[in-house]
Amino acid sequence: MKERIKELMAQAGTDTSGKWMGVEHSEKFAELIVMKCCEIANQQYTATTGLDDRDSWTASEMKKYFGVTE
Numbered sequence: 001m002k003e004r005i006k007e008l009m010a011q012a013g014t015d016t017s018g019k020w021m022g023v024e025h026s027e028k029f030a031e032l033i034v035m036k037c038c039e040i041a042n043q044q045y046t047a048t049t050g051l052d053d054r055d056s057w058t059a060s061e062m063k064k065y066f067g068v069t070e
Contacts, residue, residue, distance in 0.1 A: 008032045034068045 006016045011032055014025035021029065038059035045056030055063070063069065 008036070030066070031068050034062055034066045035070070038062055038068075 009016045009021070009025075009029060012021075012025045012029035014021045014029065038055065041056045041058040041062070042052075045058070046052040
């Protein structure tokens with residue numbers, strides 16, 4: 001399994017063996033993936049615009065779509 005996925009699974013508080021994930025941890029795991037994607041989108045936004053005081057449009061729309069708040 002990819003190391004980054006294992007790190008997110010551990011942050012979500014679940015087993016990193018890849019055998020199973022409890023329902024109680026799956027929502028947190030999904031939120032961590034969305035937030036990491038938003039972080040990457042914001043890094044690109046900052047690199048191209050020089051602005052870093054807010055979310056990029058892409059990050060904002062991803063958070064809305066998945067219902068993720070910080």
